[in-house]
Amino acid sequence: MATKEGLKIHEVVKFPDPVLKQPGAPIAVFDDALKTLVAEMFESMYVAQGIGLAAPQIGLSMRLTVIDTSFKKDPKDKLVLINPEIVEVRGKQFEEEGCLSLPEIREKVQRAAWVKVKAQNQRGEWFEVEGEELLARAILHEIDHLNGVLFIDRISRLKRELALRKIRKMQKNGEW
Ligand code: NI
Numbered sequence: 087m088a089t090k091e092g093l094k095i096h097e098v099v100k101f102p103d104p105v106l107k108q109p110g111a112p113i114a115v116f117d118d119a120l121k122t123l124v125a126e127m128f129e130s131m132y133v134a135q136g137i138g139l140a141a142p143q144i145g146l147s148m149r150l151t152v153i154d155t156s157f158k159k160d161p162k163d164k165l166v167l168i169n170p171e172i173v174e175v176r177g178k179q180f181e182e183e184g185c186l187s188l189p190e191i192r193e194k195v196q197r198a199a200w201v202k203v204k205a206q207n208q209r210g211e212w213f214e215v216e217g218e219e220l221l222a223r224a225i226l227h228e229i230d231h232l233n234g235v236l237f238i239d240r241i242s243r244l245k246r247e248l249a250l251r252k253i254r255k256m257q258k259n260g261e262w
Contacts, residue, residue, distance in 0.1 A: 089129050096130040096144035098186045105142050106187055110149040110232045112169050116210035124166050124208055127152045136186045138224045140231030143187050151228035155220050170205035170229050183237045191249045193241045197226050
């Protein structure tokens with residue numbers, strides 16, 4: 087599948103694909119191929135109806151994620167984080183999350199209420215970004231993906247067991 091501009095729409099990898107458990111490799115080359123990949127990740131995320139997508143979710147074990155918490159409504163919300171690092175966190179929030187790699191699973195996850203991260207842009211320039219509430223959750227959820235961590239790794243053992251049971255049932259019914 088491709089967009090009218092010829093951008094490839096990547097299929098989202100689902101749990102338990104091993105690539106999702108693998109920490110992504112740092113990105114060192116900031117070339118046109120990377121820019122194309124970033125554009126493809128935004129388009130793939132929109133097709134999948136998500137507000138965040140990390141490279142491991144399309145099978146690429148790299149430290150790259152795209153986020154758009156307003157889902158195309160405000161271009162200023164489009165965020166590309168390459169080799170991101172958490173600089174500072176503050177406070178706590180406990181809100182429901184989902185993940186394109188775990189369709190139909192939703193659970194409340196404890197996260198920081200506010201986060202400051204530094205990351206590189208598509209030209210390799212370092213910048214800092216701060217986020218609160220939904221943006222903080224999205225940033226932390228996506229950085230987790232770059233470290234091989236899924237949101238079901240951050241919920242209680244009982245809730246995780248229930249989620250895994252639901253997944254197994256969906257797999258058995260050919261719905262996964
Ligand atoms: Ni996710």
